Amino acid sequence: MAEKLYGYAGKILRVNLTTSKISVEPTDEALLKRYLGGTAYAARILWDRLPAGLDPLSPDNLFIVCTGPLTGTLIPCSGSVEFCFKSPLTGIFGETRAGGVFGPKVKFAGYDFIIVEGRAEKPVYLNIFDDEVEIRDASHIWGKTVHEATDIILDEIHNHNASVACIGPGGEKLVRYASIMVDYDRAAGRCGGGTVMGSKNLKAIAVDGDRDIVAADPDKFWETAMEGMKRVGKRRNTLGILGTIGGLAGLNEAGALPTKNFQTCYFEDAPKISGDELARKYLAKRRACFACPIGCGRYAGIPGGKYLTPLHEGSEYETAVMLGSEALVSDLEAIVRASYLCNTYGLDTISAGNVIAFAIEAFERGLITEEDTGGLKLRWGDPDVVLNLIDMIVQRRDIGDLLAEGVKRVAEKLNKDAADFACHGKGLEMPAHDSRGTGKSIAVQYAIGNPRGACHVHPSWTAMWDFSRNDMGLKEFGLPEPPKDRFQETGVNRGKAFKIIVSFGELAGILVICTQAIHGTAEENLNPTRLSALLSALTGWDITAKELLTVGERSYNLKRCFNVREGVSRKDDKLPRRQVEPLASGPTKGIKVENLEGMLDEVYEALGWDKKTGIPSREKLSELGLQDVAEIVWKKQP
Amino acid sequence: MAKALVADIDKCTGCRICELVCAYRHFKVMNPAKSRIHVVRMPHEPTDAPIFCIQCGLCIDACPFNALRRDLKTGAIIVDEDKCTGCGICVQVCPYGAATLNPDSKKSLICDLCGGDPECVKHCPENALLYVDVETAAAYKRRLTARLHRRHLSPYLPDVR
Numbered sequence: 001m002a003e004k005l006y007g008y009a010g011k012i013l014r015v016n017l018t019t020s021k022i023s024v025e026p027t028d029e030a031l032l033k034r035y036l037g038g039t040a041y042a043a044r045i046l047w048d049r050l051p052a053g054l055d056p057l058s059p060d061n062l063f064i065v066c067t068g069p070l071t072g073t074l075i076p077c078s079g080s081v082e083f084c085f086k087s088p089l090t091g092i093f094g095e096t097r098a099g100g101v102f103g104p105k106v107k108f109a110g111y112d113f114i115i116v117e118g119r120a121e122k123p124v125y126l127n128i129f130d131d132e133v134e135i136r137d138a139s140h141i142w143g144k145t146v147h148e149a150t151d152i153i154l155d156e157i158h159n160h161n162a163s164v165a166c167i168g169p170g171g172e173k174l175v176r177y178a179s180i181m182v183d184y185d186r187a188a189g190r191c192g193g194g195t196v197m198g199s200k201n202l203k204a205i206a207v208d209g210d211r212d213i214v215a216a217d218p219d220k221f222w223e224t225a226m227e228g229m230k231r232v233g234k235r236r237n238t239l240g241i242l243g244t245i246g247g248l249a250g251l252n253e254a255g256a257l258p259t260k261n262f263q264t265c266y267f268e269d270a271p272k273i274s275g276d277e278l279a280r281k282y283l284a285k286r287r288a289c290f291a292c293p294i295g296c297g298r299y300a301g302i303p304g305g306k307y308l309t310p311l312h313e314g315s316e317y318e319t320a321v322m323l324g325s326e327a328l329v330s331d332l333e334a335i336v337r338a339s340y341l342c343n344t345y346g347l348d349t350i351s352a353g354n355v356i357a358f359a360i361e362a363f364e365r366g367l368i369t370e371e372d373t374g375g376l377k378l379r380w381g382d383p384d385v386v387l388n389l390i391d392m393i394v395q396r397r398d399i400g401d402l403l404a405e406g407v408k409r410v411a412e413k414l415n416k417d418a419a420d421f422a423c424h425g426k427g428l429e430m431p432a433h434d435s436r437g438t439g440k441s442i443a444v445q446y447a448i449g450n451p452r453g454a455c456h457v458h459p460s461w462t463a464m465w466d467f468s469r470n471d472m473g474l475k476e477f478g479l480p481e482p483p484k485d486r487f488q489e490t491g492v493n494r495g496k497a498f499k500i501i502v503s504f505g506e507l508a509g510i511l512v513i514c515t516q517a518i519h520g521t522a523e524e525n526l527n528p529t530r531l532s533a534l535l536s537a538l539t540g541w542d543i544t545a546k547e548l549l550t551v552g553e554r555s556y557n558l559k560r561c562f563n564v565r566e567g568v569s570r571k572d573d574k575l576p577r578r579q580v581e582p583l584a585s586g587p588t589k590g591i592k593v594e595n596l597e598g599m600l601d602e603v604y605e606a607l608g609w610d611k612k613t614g615i616p617s618r619e620k621l622s623e624l625g626l627q628d629v630a631e632i633v634w635k636k637q638p
Numbered sequence: 639m640a641k642a643l644v645a646d647i648d649k650c651t652g653c654r655i656c657e658l659v660c661a662y663r664h665f666k667v668m669n670p671a672k673s674r675i676h677v678v679r680m681p682h683e684p685t686d687a688p689i690f691c692i693q694c695g696l697c698i699d700a701c702p703f704n705a706l707r708r709d710l711k712t713g714a715i716i717v718d719e720d721k722c723t724g725c726g727i728c729v730q731v732c733p734y735g736a737a738t739l740n741p742d743s744k745k746s747l748i749c750d751l752c753g754g755d756p757e758c759v760k761h762c763p764e765n766a767l768l769y770v771d772v773e774t775a776a777a778y779k780r781r782l783t784a785r786l787h788r789r790h791l792s793p794y795l796p797d798v799r
Contacts, residue, residue, distance in 0.1 A: 073668050074658050101654070108669060151681065184681055210671030210741035218666040226761070229655070233763050284684035288653035293763035295651040299684055311684060 005029060006216035007069040007538035008037070013111045013133065015126060017200055018059055018118030022133050027112045033541070034625065037112060038068035039095045039509035040555035042084035043451075043562060045115070046093065047629065052565045056088035056192075057174065057199040059119035065165075065205070067112055068512030072104030072213055072290070074225040075526070075534055076232035077514035079104055079290025081165070081182065087191040088199070089176045089351070089406050090427035092563040093451045094191035095458060095509060099289030099297075100183035102163040102207065103512055109209025120201040123172075127157050128207040138203035142172060145344040146181040147312075153206050162208035168346025169394050171198035175404040177351030177429065181343060185313035186289065186297075189348035191428065191452050216540025224533050232517050233293035234524040239516065240286065240294040244317035246275035252325075255588030256437040256467070259325040260380065261357035262423045262430065262578050265437030266586020269330030273320050277332055284311055294516060300336060307333040307383070314339035315349075321432035322353025327360055327386050334383030338390060345394040354429035355407050356389045359399065361421055367414045374398040420577040426568070428453025435579040437588040439467035439486040444498060444599050447573045448614075451559035457515050459556055460505020464519065465497045472518065473527025474500055477549060487591055490598045495606025499553070504528060506552035511535070554624040557616045560609075561626070564633045570614030573600060640713060642775035643749070643756055645688050647782070649766035652679045652686030656758035656767060663757040671741050674749040675758050688758075688767060691715065691736040691749035697728035705746070714751040722746050 004010070005027065014023045035041040042064040054060055066082040081103030087094030106114060109128050116126075123138035141149040146168040154160050163183055171178035171194030178194030179187045188194075197203075215221035239246070251257045252270035259267040271277070278300060288295035301311035315323075315336055323329065323338040342349045362368045363378035370377065374397070378385050392400025402410055407429050411422035423430040426449040433456045435443035441462040446454040456463075464470045466486045471479050479500050480493035507528070508515045517526050526534070528545035535543050560568075575596060582592040604611050608620030621630035657673035665672050675690040693713050698706045705721035706728065708714070724744030728737045738747045749756075751769075759769045768778065 074655075074662060108671065147682075210669065212665075212667035212669045212672075212742075214667050218662075222662060229761070229763070236763060285648070285686075286651050287679075287686065288651035290654055291658060292651075292653050293655065295653060295764070297651075310682060 005032070006214055006540050007073070007535075008032065009067070009107045009110050009112045009211065009213070011111050012113045012115060013128070014115045014117070015133070015135070016118045017116060017120040017124065017135070017202060020135055022135070034551070035555065036069060036510050036551050038066045038512040039082050039084055040506070040551065040558070042066045042082070042095075042113070043093065043555060043558050046084060046086065047558060047562050050086055054086060056086040056091065056094075056196065059200065060117070061086050061196060061199070063116040063193075063196050063200060063202070065106060065114035065116075066512060067103045067107045068510055069535060069539060070511040070513050072107040073215075073538065074222065074229075074291065075513065075517070076229045077289070077292045077294065077517035079292060080512045080514050081106065081188070082509055082512050083180055083188050083193045085193060085196045087452065088174075088195045089192040090453045092426060092453065092566050092568060093559045094193065094196075095452055096180065096188040096190045096193045097509065097515075098165070098180065098182040098186045098188035099292070099514060100163060100186035101290040102165050102182040104290045105163040105207045105209060107213055108211055109207050110211040114205070116200060116202060119199065123201050123203050125153060125202065125204040125206065128205065128209070129159070129162075130209045130211060141203055143169060145169065146346050147184055147344045149204060150184050153204055157206055159208055162206045164204055164206045166204035166346070167194040167197045168344055170346035171195055172203075173394065173396050173404070174198050175347060175393060175396070176406045176409075177348040179342075179346050179348045181346055185343050187343065187348070189350060190455065194346050215538045217537045221534070221537035224530070224537050228526055228530060228534065229293050231524055231530075232520060232526065235294045235516065235520050239296050242275050243278070243286075243296050243298045245278055245298065245315060245320050247317055248320060249274040249276070253587070254437070255583070255586045255591075256434060257325055258321055258432050258434045258437070260328055261326055261361045261421060262434060264584040264586055265434050265588050267325040267328075270325065272330045273324045273332045273335055278315070278336075282332070282336060287313055289514065292514065296516065302333045302336050305333065307331070307337040309333075309337045309340045312340045312343055314343060318432045319349040319353070322350050323356070323386055326353050326357040326432075328381035329383050329386055330381065331383045334387065338386050341387065341390050345390065347390065347394060350431045351406060351429040352390060352393065354423060355393070355403050355410065356386055358407050358410065358422055359389065359403055360385065362414060362418060367418055368399060372399040423576050423578055425449040425454025425575070426572060428455060430454045431456045433463065434583075435575055435593055436583050436591045439463045440489050440593065440599065441466050441494070441498065443575060443579070443593045443596060444494070444603055446579070447575050447596055447600065448603070449573065450556065450563065458505070458509065459502045460508075460515070461519060462498060462501045462505075465501060470521050472501075472504065472520070472525055473522035473529070474504060475522075477528060477545070489593075489595050490602060494599060495602040495604075498603045499606045500549070502556050503549045503552035506555045507531060507548060510551060510555055550624070554626065557621060557624055558626060558629060560616055561621070561629045561633045564615050568614075570600070570612065573614055639771040639773070641754070641769055642693075642713070642772050643690060643751060643759070643767065643769050644775045644778040645690070645782075646766050646768060646778060647685070647687045649764040650677065650686040650688055651764055652677050653763065655761055655763060656688055659757050659761045663752065672747065674736075674738075674747050676736070689734060689736055691732075692734065693749070694733075696731050696733070697737055697748065700727050700731040702727060706748070709750070712751045712754045715748045716750055717746045717748055719743075719745050
């Protein structure tokens with residue numbers, strides 16, 4: 001028996017749905033010391049276990065539920081879970097995060113990870129309570145919405161204290177951007193995690209447990225965690241009161257609100273869909289995830305009228321933009337309804353909104369016709385178009401069948417020009433931040449698209465540096481001053497800033513805590529120094545802040561290598577044409593990305609990546625202890 | 639004046655920090671199943687409610703082993719762990735579902751008010767938990783009782799799930 005792993009649960013649950021075999025193995029301590037947990041540990045498993053070129057929808061794909069050392073603990077915002085797999089949307093590394101209480105429950109049940117492989121013959125769900133793990137028939141809930149299925153599962157396992165991660169019809173019908181919905185409304189939306197569950201005939205996982213998480217130094221951990229609670233808790237009065245949607249109006253004023261399928265970054269009707277409007281008219285209360293002193297969740301509904309919507313957690317900023325301004329929809333009631341439908345159908349609101357806005361533009365250009373849509377006229381600013389398309393996508397009806405494949409595949413199918421206004425990176429639909437209006441860090445982040453394509457928060461919101469001018473307590477680790485002009489591209493120490501921020505950002509996914517715990521200002525977040533103090537007291541290992549950042553860097557590079565093995569190289573690190581054309585209106589009118597290649601050169605250099613191929617150099621990989629990985633990614637290279 | 643623990647449930651966001659803190663201050667572990675306060679989140683309605691022992695004392699009389707007594711200083715029910723056999727009678731009689739058993743030791747878990755300085759109150763980020771003089775507490779309790787007479791929980795009536 002190995003010595004006790006403080007902070008961790010110490011076990012991994014493996015479930016093979018093909019053979020119905022359930023087994024438990026210890027978490028590998030040596031691997032933990034190099035990767036710490038979460039998405040980094042899972043990336044290593046996926047690197048070791050998945051052959052290159054594997055069809056993500058095949059039974060051989062692995063679906064890994066990840067917790068980290070800090071998940072479920074007393075630190076602020078510890079209620080996170082990450083799901084890792086090869087993405088059916090992008091064909092590269094897939095990771096997607098949700099809040100709620102699912103991650104902590106996995107740990108309280110005694111597991112650091114749950115690894116699901118194979119494919120069940122017919123629909124099933126997992127019911128886990130500590131060591132009792134059962135695979136249950138889900139035939140009767142296949143086809144049900146997330147809200148219906150979650151109700152039924154909690155009822156039939158007789159445990160309303162359990163947490164359920166569930167897919168809706170979106171995942172069942174293999175919509176490539178299907179979400180995994182946790183505790184009804186917390187979404188692990190991106191990369192098609194729900195699609196992978198659907199391909200395995202896995203409707204849901206219900207989990208509860210009553211095991212301890214123990215700190216190596218309980219008093220020190222208490223003290224450090226409570227200091228962190230106070231610190232991050234300061235965000236209650238801003239992010240907590242306003243929600244993520246609270247930022248919408250301000251971003252519009254700054255010319256950074258993606259609108260009309262990214263044609264512009266200014267929406268005249270933004271005040272009508274703002275956080276204030278939501279709070280004033282539709283907010284029933286705020287809801288927080290596990291151990292969160294911020295409480296950014298909006299619990300809202302539409303009490304009557306055409307867009308009658310039951311209470312649910314929404315809408316978030318991303319949702320309001322992607323299903324609102326991107327389609328020029330200014331009716332907040334319709335947006336809240338769309339948010340609810342996506343949640344309960346199990347669709348990613350970001351990808352769905354992006355695809356819908358793209359479809360409307362394609363219709364305008366004559367690339368999609370009424371014949372394709374079953375007579376529906378796809379018009380800008382029509383809320384019913386958005387709501388109808390959500391239904392069509394989830395039922396794969398008419399054009400919905402194609403739109404369910406994601407914007408990259410739709411554009412390929414339509415014609416060559418369609419790619420110009422299909423806004424994605426490596427197949428992942430761009431979210432509600434623009435490469436031009438927001439600041440140029442986001443342009444680089446989307447273009448590199450590591451680890452999961454064009455994403456605004458994985459590994460981090462790098463615009464924190466040049467747009468928000470928030471150093472996140474990273475100055476002591478060498479974060480340079482941001483440029484005075486946020487649109488300046490090269491010669492501003494961009495590479496150095498990017499490297500530090502992504503290494504830090506990876507830590508949220510590795511320790512499996514909410515990104516909001518690290519995204520605050522230096523006065524209100526957990527920076528590497530504080531994370532290292534927490535982790536040392538928790539695990540009893542002596543981990544310095546610098547070592548933590550190295551683990552983040554190792555994770556970032558390993559995931560890049562996973563993607564390189566799938567064929568990604570510098571040629572794929574690009575932006576769609578729309579993102580290098582000037583913005584059409586508003587405060588940022590005329591702004592465009594001028595010199596992406598120049599910025600990439602600087603960033604590759606800082607990351608230690610080969611400028612020609614975009615592959616992490618042998619030297620960098622061996623510095624990070626990834627020699628075996630280097631052997632494989634450099635084998636075919638000159 | 640004597641004090642009592644009360645909740646202002648409209649403020650609760652359901653973060654469960656109280657559960658973590660309660661278990662940690664008593665057992666130095668992170669495990670909500672060892673908490674003496676439980677947050678109930680109702681799906682489909684705007685309710686997150688911290689449920690805790692109101693120190694009514696029904697369990698004291700019901701305990702067949704005389705393992706429960708009242709702390710005269712705080713009014714809290716105190717479990718004598720040497721006498722407690724884990725029979726579960728206290729859980730059976732508790733009308734609020736507030737009494738539970740420790741999943742490891744099987745001993746009764748009932749709020750002891752932390753000896754007169756409840757940790758959950760100190761760490762609630764929303765100030766939804768209060769430890770106040772009994773007169774103030776009574777006013778809060780009346781509000782909760784009044785709630786029971788309310789006909790509808792919210793204007794969101796139609797079931798369109």
